[in-house]
Amino acid sequence: MSTPGDTPYRLTLRHPSGVTDIVVGAGALADAADELAAWVGGRTLFVVTTPRVLALHGTVLDGVRRAAARSVTLEVEDGEGAKGLASAERLWREMLAAGGKRDSRVIALGGGSCGDLAGFVAGCFLRGVGVVQVPTTLLAQVDASIGGKTAIDLPGAKNSVGLFHHPALVVADTALLETLPTGELRSGLVEVVKMAFLLQPQLLTRVERGLPRLLAGEPEALAPVVAEAAAAKIAVVESDPAEQGSRRLLNFGHTLGHAIEASLDYRGLRHGEAVAYGILFALRLGLRRGLPAGQAERLRALLGRFELPALPELSPDQLLAAARRDKKARESGLVWVVPVALGEGRSVADVSESEVRRELDHFLGDPWAGFAADAAGSSGRPPL
């Protein structure tokens, strides 16, 4: 990473298929302009984006488009609905009809849904064409655009068809986040906090101190946070490219988070908001395995400041059934990422169903209770 305080920051991810640079900061697109122009130079460029992002930020790629032999915009719907087989097939057909070739280029300009779809489409088209990710949500800048995982959803089975296809470059320009609604910023910040707690505790302090400016979407406040979170993700992806070991720690909060999302049919809570509740639940499992109460309370208190929407009414049976259907479940059962200390988590498959049910009963009664504050007899629920 370049000197702290310098923006844009430039990070490098080494992976089995090569090297991906990640440029982060307010002005990252301008910084990477020459590189992008050279990458598309004289070729057909397909820009995969969504109507909202096109309306808000469609002009940011004008210079890159001019450097291409020709540029074709491929619009997909905003949000998770884009990640279906029908969208993928339509894009492949349009790319073929537009004369797309093995050396054509794809740029994904959008949030994680658009990036996952575009990465998948690029990875399969003619057995793989080059893709650059230009993530426009906080979640996509710190997480989805880094690490090469791409996927589409089948009905009721999120991310169930996909492949690893690393981008040639990731350009995470935090100036693009100024238009992001607070709920989307909050959702992305949950993923930051997830990584900070288990992988980079000093980032937790930065989020605690800067939360109001971060939730307001200030690009200068966000830039070092995105860079540190991206660095944490890079370190774990480099150490475990195929997600066989430590990379699973990134699933902290996701076993229950995904089950909540699926039980709600992906409506009502954003991904990061559901993961926040999943983290609260995982903290309970952690407390039973040695996680110091003060550390659990610190994370609970931070999440309490996020002003999350309330958890809709759900039953343990609904959640367990959804968790078992999730692709992260194994044939042998559910896998949980359990925090055992600040900076240390474990992926465990031996949490008994009776323990999960018992904890779910308490959790669904009051997700915020059951932490250190309860010792004094009070609920940990954040003030409304």
Ligand SMILES: NC(=O)c1ccc[n+]([C@@H]2O[C@H](COP(=O)([O-])OP(=O)(O)OC[C@H]3O[C@@H](n4cnc5c(N)ncnc54)[C@H](O)[C@@H]3O)[C@@H](O)[C@H]2O)c1
């Ligand atoms: N590949 C991975 O490793 C990985 C990791 C984490 C999450 N994901 C995936 O990421 C997806 C979620 O991504 P997301 O949270 O970015 O959601 P998203 O892509 O659905 O975007 C959320 C909303 O924000 C809008 N938006 C995007 N950029 C904007 C901007 N700059 N200003 C205003 N509005 C903007 C979009 O139009 C959309 O309505 C999920 O499908 C998840 O599975 C993938």
